[in-house]
Amino acid sequence: MKSIQSLVIIGSGNVATHLALAFKEAGINIYGVYSKTFEHAKNLAKKLDTIAYLTIDDIPTNADAYLLAVSDSALLDILKQLPPVDSLLMHTSGTVGLDVFPNKFKKTAVFYPLQTFTKEKKVDFSTVPILIESKDEEVLKLLQILGNKISKEVKHANSEQRKQLHLAAVFACNFTNYLFQISYDLLDKNGLDFALLKPLIKETIEKLDFLSPAEAQTGPTIRRDFETLNEHLEILKDYPDYHYIYHIISDQILKLNSK
């Protein structure tokens, strides 16, 4: 089996955009882009200096591989419509298993970049873990080579492990960002700039390079400084939702760290 030299991109969201740009930069030939919304496909195609397909039937069947970077809910629908191709089909979802591919496709895989993507911000893929999965050993080798064109961190992970990683990422990133929302809002309401907290946030993350999160835990809760806890809950009286979150997370920290 020859290495993957050409790709069709299906999808036009953040994952599709960032991966396609990284692949193009790595010298992969991007045949074209398909998206349910033709306008979106055209926009991404323009960035990639390639063409956009108006309908699924316009997608050529001779690309080396097809990258499906669409929402989990759209994936099954698109797979139903796609004609059977001999080439490799890859989806990029953290939560969807390899079993999503209908039998009409012979070479299937998952190519999951464990990263959060924002439209406006370029991602340095070189350290982004790419988690690959396929039942076909040959395909795994091709994925390894393809992944290494954009990242040093290409690893095998089965569907179960990918799900666990995705779940852990929700806690470590999405939920963390929600706590930043609370923090931002509390400061904003008091005329204070969230930027003041950034060195503290950066240090909180950097600590994890040599301590486990349990070892790195600081603050009034872990110190069992109940005077400060009560004062915080008093300040939060005016913000019932934040009061509730403060109360519950404090309780959990006390519980988790007194086992």
Add this chain to the structure above:
Amino acid sequence: MKSIQSLVIIGSGNVATHLALAFKEAGINIYGVYSKTFEHAKNLAKKLDTIAYLTIDDIPTNADAYLLAVSDSALLDILKQLPPVDSLLMHTSGTVGLDVFPNKFKKTAVFYPLQTFTKEKKVDFSTVPILIESKDEEVLKLLQILGNKISKEVKHANSEQRKQLHLAAVFACNFTNYLFQISYDLLDKNGLDFALLKPLIKETIEKLDFLSPAEAQTGPTIRRDFETLNEHLEILKDYPDYHYIYHIISDQILKLNSK
């Protein structure tokens, strides 16, 4: 009033250690260290190449300033025992007001570094916000000069603002770190390395340099991907505490972002 050239350090924990080392490096003369536990005072004094005081009565009264970097609960006790001095007294607490100082002290202030300190890890103070407070304009000027010896970010903040910042920091750092604990534990139980999430965590933070946390929110909850939410809750069945936290934070994200 002459600028602060000499300091006595009271306390020997992380804040005392990191601040004292930074002041020493900035050319401040560290007279000596007092701590309730003499052994701790000796250890810190050794690092600072200075002396340790066995009792409070041994502390000289002619230093330019006294830095009280002790726990909130120990602060009042030490202030009671300290002889009245004409020099400046500063505490380093985020939560304690300026009113903690008994009337016997004439020049009082707060010198609060908004950072998290770990014994093993050197802190780059240059970008750490130092929040200063005093009722005395002259003292504020001295604090500004002293603060600028170690940081570019010296700002005035009254006790109320400092409390708000401390509370916001608990959400953004201590509670965030608790979510990392959950994440670490879930991966660990499945033989996966938390380090895989670090690029994702770093990117989550870097986004905040140009997006507000509300704008930066991603993940299944904000996408209203209830299929993934339910699947995550299903995986978490075996971890009732994590299931609970997932449920509550998801609900809050939905609520906060649909207003």
